Amino acid sequence: MPSTTGFTLWLTGMHGTGKSTIAAYIAARLRQVGRQVETLDEGEIGQDLWQGLGDSKEERSTIVRRVGYVAQLLARNNVAVLVPCVSPYKSVREENRRIIGRYVEVYVDCPTETLIERDSTGKYKKALSGEIPNFIGITEPYEPPTSPEVTIHSDTESVEDGAAKIFQALLDLGYMTSEELKIITGKKMKANPQPKKARRVEPKADKPGKGTKSRPATRAARVAKPTSAKKGAKRK
């Protein structure tokens, strides 16, 4: 038996890609099998954890480190921690991976054009008009992960498809059991032998293994052009 049953499922991707939606879907199913679950949603915890911090690269990095710190505390106490957080910088995500240990990175990808069309919060419209300056993916780059445990293309995959990939990864990594997943999915799922990312979740094993290929930056890494943009605004 592992000494902890906690883990951190870190969902990174641009605003509106579906991180919170997928996290809510997973959280409900984890609770169904008696797991203790906490969701650290960037949009909800900001008032408490980083009020007053702005949108510079340094400040954003501080925010992601703080969320990582809380995730680590919870995960080591057997909590399944879900973190839907834009977390645009690769180096800070990798720092968190090392610190947190039982860490699963989910890259939620979606073409910027689709995000602009979806724009369920109106933030892209504001970013493109320059009303929100320093917007990740519009005026500031988003750095996609090169070797996430899971990649979800939310423009072509449903929430259920994305969740199925996540559950398979949790099984492969030994963070969930096939009994739990039978209850959740109604199917007998098998762990893939020698999961290719298993080494990467241990604190000392963050270097890419032999044969690990870097993926080129995807569409999400591109930065769209706003009509005008001001620098240096504070996050809401």
Ligand SMILES: Nc1ncnc2c1ncn2[C@@H]1O[C@H](COP(=O)(O)OS(=O)(=O)O)[C@@H](OP(=O)(O)O)[C@H]1O
């Ligand atoms: N400048 C900038 N660039 C990119 N993304 C940004 C920016 N400001 C806010 N956001 C994202 O919008 C989501 C909610 O932000 P807020 O903290 O302002 O919350 S709220 O609007 O008051 O609910 C949250 O994203 P999601 O977690 O993806 O929903 C924030 O990361």
Ligand SMILES: Nc1ncnc2c1ncn2[C@@H]1O[C@H](COP(=O)(O)OP(=O)(O)O)[C@@H](O)[C@H]1O
């Ligand atoms: N395949 C999908 N996965 C997740 N969300 C999707 C998908 N297709 C459409 N959506 C929609 O996109 C929006 C994503 O919003 P949200 O989950 O808050 O994104 P984020 O947390 O990444 O900012 C929601 O309105 C959701 O219903």
